[in-house]
Amino acid sequence: MKDFSAEVHGCHTYDATGAITAPIYLSATFHHPAFRRSTGYDYGRVANPTRRELEQTVALLEGGGRAWALSSGMAAINLVFALCAAGDHVLLSEDIYGGTVRLANEIYGRYGIEFEYVDTCDTALVQSKMRKETKLVFIETPSNPMMFVTDIRALIDVAHAGNALLVADNTFLSPHFQKPLALGADIVVESGTKYLCGHNDVICGFIAVKDGGSDLAERIELLVKSEGPNLAATDAWLMLRSIKTLGVRIERQAQNALAIAQWLGTLPEVTEVFYPGLPDHPGHDLQKSQSTGFGGMISFKVRTPEIAQKCLAHLRLIAFAESLGGVESLLTYPLVQTHAEMPAELIRRTGLDDRLLRLSVGIENVADIEEDLAQALRAAAREA
Ligand SMILES: Cc1ncc(COP(=O)(O)O)c(C=O)c1O
Structure with missing residues (x-):
């Protein structure tokens, strides 16, 4: 499906009622048919059918294999930084959302992760800043608020040559206009509060990866179910409705x-x-x-x-x-x-x-x- 059609139809399939829109499943827990058997849904923190439909829709729009719907854009960026361990080094665009800088410097910086801000429009400069400890190259393009444009493809090459992951914050354009995963980025994060929602009535965020079966996807899944930053079912339904008109x-x-x-x-x-x-x-x-x-x-x-x-x-x-x-x-x-x-x-x-x-x-x-x-x-x- 192409843009517009994918936004309108997402991953919706008809249930027995033929409902055109996804139902809101408010159930916090799910009945097991028998010992060691599951419907695919066990407990709402881990998976919820309304949220799952939203996640599949966003994965489709981003050209990814798996997406997670979270309680804010910051919850998504938090999961990205949580992939790091003490001693890791992270390069970030120097023009970037202030909340991302606060999370990096005030929270994760205290856990022994080093954050370095660089002009990511200058590919050679980014290359010169790479170290063997560099785990992530995190970009915003266009950047907030100075609207600098970073060469996504070039930085993917730089990051991968140094065994680092390229992470793109796609908030300013949304997947309608830009699909970093399709260009080869490893992770996309997005404040769904902005264009995906479009009505200033939901705070939400997404993280998406190319390969849903990868070690990276498994690691994010572990973080999501352990930390519990997921989006509530009613907000997931509002987001499904919003995305139709993205x-x-x-x-x-x-x-x-x-x-x-x-x-x-x-x-x-x-x-x-x-x-x-x-x-x-x-x-x-x-x-x-x-x-x-x-x-x-x-x-x-x-x-x-x-x-x-x-x-x-x-x-x-x-x-x-x-x-x-x-x-x-x-x-x-x-x-x-x-x-x-x-x-x-x-x-x-x-x-x-x-x-x-x-x-x-x-x-x-x-x-x-x-x-x-x-x-x-x-x-x-x-x-x-
Ligand atoms: C580029 C960008 N990324 C992330 C965020 C954080 O998103 P949220 O407010 O949904 O937590 C914002 C918020 O303004 C943003 O502008």
Whole structure:
């Protein structure tokens, strides 16, 4: 099945009732027909039929052999770091979600795992940082919030040459536009809270691997059933419903985003626009070669920090809120929201500053989004 069809139909099969949508199985435990016999479902922490249908659907969309549906994107990233042991070394994109940095530095760093941040757009630099202890190369592309594009195929080669796993956080594009597993990545993680959900009403995450029978899949399965970070059945059902419209939502968001990115550059208050869909973005051609769309996320800088901060109170349609990927447009101030706990050194290296705003473009009429941004920036400039 191709995109759109796979999103609508997923792995659904009809039960005896012929129900078009998956039932919600709320049972925490399951009856055994006899000693050492199982229906395939024993206990809800290990497997649940509604969650299983969601996992099979996400594995299908990612081009993977196995996926796990978890309680948040951070739960997925936690499982990735839990694959490491004391003495291991992990390379990460230096422009990356602040929560990932916090988990690495504040939690896993204390267990003797070393995390090193590097510009993953520079393949030779990543190669030079590889050590025999390097266990993971963890990338975000496009990255949050500076929209840097990393060459996924090149970094897969670098990681594999050093016996490391290439992990891609695919949150910003979703499997509709980018399938790192199909390019050869070992693990994909995703905040399902964003585009896969699309309605800002479920917190959820996914981890997926290429080969469902591999040692890696077995290790993740062991972590999932031992640590219990799974998604609840009702949330799994909401996610199944959301994913049916992933393609139409994100295609519309990308269409709106391209128009807004082009238009933003004409505003007197705006000094820089970061959107890979713009032909002059340094990652434009690369992203075209490894994905089928540019997504709905735009970051931009305005003339002064005061304009960036004051415009937030003037928004009427767009919500000043963190998160992304929903049908409603959201404007975020990364320095004090999503990236508040980033070490100052990383902030300095990536160019994230107090003039940066991040727009998650929704599916509204593009003229309404532009009108709202224009009036909020104008009002802020008058006040500043
Ligand atoms: C790129 C990226 N990865 C992971 C996460 C974490 O996901 P969640 O909030 O679902 O835990 C986020 C959250 O904003 C994100 O932007």
